[in-house]
Amino acid sequence: MIPELGEYALILALCFAILLASVPLIGASRGNTLWMDFARPLSKGMFLFTLFSFLCLSWAFLDNDFSVVYVANNSNTALPWYFRLSAVWGGHEGSLLLWVLILAGWTLAVAIKSRNLPQDIIARVLAVMGWVSIGFYLFILLTSSPFERYLPGYPQQGADLNPLLQDFGLIVHPPMLYMGYVGFAVAFAFAIAALLSGRLDAAWARWSRPWTSVAWAFLTLGIALGSWWAYYELGWGGWWFWDPVENASLMPWLVGTALVHSLAVTEKRGVFKSWTVLLAIFAFSLSLLGTFLVRSGVLTSVHAFASDPDRGLFILIMLAVVIGGSLVLYALRAGQMRSESSFGLLSRESLLLVNNVLLVVSCAMVLLGTIYPLIVDALGMGKLSVGPPYFNALFVPLMSIMLVFMGAGVVSRWKQTSLTMLGQQLWLPGLVAILLGAVCTWLYAGELKPWVTLGIVLAWWVVLAGLRDLYNRLRHRREKLAGLLKQSRSYYGMVLAHLGVAVLVVGVALVSIYSEQRDLRMQPGDTLTFRDYTFVFDGNKHVEGPNYSSDQGQIRVLYRGKPYTEMRPEKRLYTARGSVMTEAAIDPGFTRDLYVALGEPRENGAWAVRIQYKPYVRWLWLGGLLMTLGGLLAASDPRYRKRMSSAAA
Structure with missing residues (x-):
């Protein structure tokens, strides 16, 4: 009964989204105050029904309700409760439900926190958010319902969650990433609302700027968490692979970074209006493109969710509508955008513009390297692989030039x-x-x-x-x-x-050049010494986990001949899926990581062992955390609230 209630709640949320997309928008076009006033209550209703639907699915997982197809495919009675809860967004259908919940949450936040904005503007902004929500509610209900039942019978045990995703990183990484992805819908909505209203002054940049900064901060944190997860969970010791799905999150981040800076210029100087609107459209469009790449089955990745072409076609149509409709509206209204001031060839405006262009060119380079193999394959011209040599050869010089202009700006x-x-x-x-x-x-x-x-x-x-x-x-x-x-x-x-x-x-500079790696065969009593550390292999022991069995390596580490620590890498067999996974052992440090992973067993109790020394790898995620905090701190500036109040007055 509870899954059916979740489905009905999702249908009601769609009804609220349809009303939100139409009633306030018509009211704004006619100057009808009563109709515009419906925007905030409709936003609350849409959020509450979506939240109820999400809680129904969460209960189905916690209750081991394997009559629900999605639960049976992504959970198991032996799975710990916290992984059962995170398994709610561990597959395609549930992750989309999390997506629409976050979208509804952003819509509610805008409705609550923008009470000082002009009524017609907030009505149009929330209406645009409603239109975006309609697309995703229809996507879930028509192609990806997480509440589908097994009828008449159902399995007594689930297939278990993908072992790669049975990790703390899955609990926090997708929500943070989606907060960034979906957050750019707010910047998009403000840009479209400005185009619809014809109020293309600097005020809309002031209104949009804090929301965009928060979305950018969450996307930064989500990417950093994804890099951290890939580093320790995949067992390879890498932190960025130029994987197509990694690129899918990097592209909106690059354009979003340009958007954050462009909004600052538009707000302070009244210039870059056309460019800023275009960046807002592209940032959200690239978020949708990332959704298409991950869920259409057109690429293979450890991060990809679905392989259903019908779902991919639905998102592709939605992407075409969003990009096409936005650009048509932009073309019709762009002529009304005039700069309120001028600037010289050498000024902060021009230096920020150069950095914006470099960021957009970098994004275009990543986009080309990501989708060009797909285009070649679709045209029947064979298989083509674009790997790190291409991305590094172009991305690193572009970012180096950008850093030069960053300091000057x-x-x-x-x-x-x-x-x-x-x-x-x-x-x-x-x-x-x-x-x-x-x-x-x-x-x-x-x-x-x-x-x-x-x-x-x-x-x-x-x-x-x-x-x-x-x-x-x-x-x-x-x-x-x-x-x-x-x-x-x-x-x-x-x-x-x-x-x-x-x-x-x-x-990046130090870990990319000065990482060291040793791959060797070790049997009990063997040692390896490098970088002042001695690794002593003492064999392995069998360990039973809640839903897996494991061979756990026993490795003592000495630093300059003195006992330092013990490391226990594992080779796990997840019984429900029959999957074998590597769990690396990591000794973290501020200036270096020691990284040990088990390979395959050899004769006479020996194992293949990989030992790595990773200098300053933690600085990657420290940098991401500092950027996240910087974005949130900037968004919390009380001047934004004062300016909104004065603008409304």
């Missing part, structure tokens, strides 16, 4: 900056960055490899340019501490995010 002035002034501001940070980069690289490795040195120099460049800007803000103030406290949250959010970029660059 921080200290430049709005409207016009003289070349002399820019040189005066940047010569010292540039010189110190080169010296510190070379010294740090030499002290770490005893050599100056070009790409590592460049990465460290660029990281110092970003940090020192930020410090120079902070010095400029404080040098005329007598009370330095008071000056620090008077800086806005959005400013410190920018500083924190840029610091995160620098930390990330250091991690």
Whole structure:
């Protein structure tokens, strides 16, 4: 009965979405205040029924209701309760239900937190969110219902959750990623509402900016968590593989980063309006494209959910409607967008524009490398693989150039900056960055490899340019501490995010070049020494888990001859699926990780063992965390609420 209630609740949520998409929009076009007032109650109703549907599916998992097909395919009585709960979004149907729940949550948040906005604007924004919701509710109900029953009989045991997904990373990674994906629907809705209303001034950028920053922060965190999960769960010790599904999340992040900066320029200077609207459309469109790639079956990935072409066709049609309709509206209204001011060839606006272009070009490069093999295959021209050499050869130089302009943009002035002034501001940070980069690289490795040195120099460049800007803000103030406290949250959010970029660059440079790996056959008593560590293999023992059995390696680690730690990598057999999985043992550290994974068993009690030394790999995720905190801090700036109030007045 409970699954049926979940299905009915989803149908009612669709009805609320249809009303939300039509009634407030008609009211806004006619100036009917009563009809526009329906937007907020309809948003609440849509969210509540979606939440109830999600709770019904969660109960079916916790109750081991294997009469529900989706539960039977993704759970098992031996599965721990917390993995049963996360299995709700461990497959295609449930992950889509999580998607629409988050979309309904974003819609409700906009309805509650935007009470100071003009009534016609918020009515149009929520109506656009309603139109997007209709597409996903229909997708679930027509092609991907998670409440389908086995009739007349049903299995007594489930097939179990994919062992790759039986991990803490699955509990937190998809919700964070979806919060970012779906959050760009808010920026999209504000852009479309501005086009529909003809109010293409800087006000809509002020209204949209905090929502976009929050969405960007969540997407950043989701990508970082995905990288962390891939690092320790897949057993390979890698953190980014240029996998098509990884690319699907990177593309909206690149355009979203450009959008965050473009919104700042539109808000402060009244320029880039057309460009900002276009970025908002593309950011959400790329989120939908990622959904198509993951769920259509057109690609193979450890991250992919579904392989049903009908589902892929539905999303493809939806993608065409969203992109096509948005671009048609943009073409009709773009002529009304006029800049409110001008700027010189050398100014903060122009430097931010260059970085925006570099981000969009990088996204286009990733998009081409991701979908070109699919196009070649669809045309019957054979199989083509585009791998890391292509992406690294293009992406790394583009991002390096972007970091140069990032440092210059921080200290430049709005409207016009003289070349002399820019040189005066940047010569010292540039010189110190080169010296510190070379010294740090030499002290770490005893050599100056070009790409590592460049990465460290660029990281110092970003940090020192930020410090120079902070010095400029404080040098005329007598009370330095008071000056620090008077800086806005959005400013410190920018500083924190840029610091995160620098930390990330250091991690990428060092772990990519200086990682070390040993693959060897070890039997009890064998040792391996490298990087001041000695690994002693003491054999293995059998371990029984809740839904698996495991061969657990026993490896003692000595540091410079003294006992340091014990590491226990595992080779697990998940009994329900018959799947064999590698669980790596990791000794984490601020400046390095020790990473040990078991391969296949050999004769005489020996095992194939992979031992890796990963320098500064934790800095990758520390950088992502700092960027996330920076985005959230910037979005919390109280000036946004004051500006909304003044705009409404």
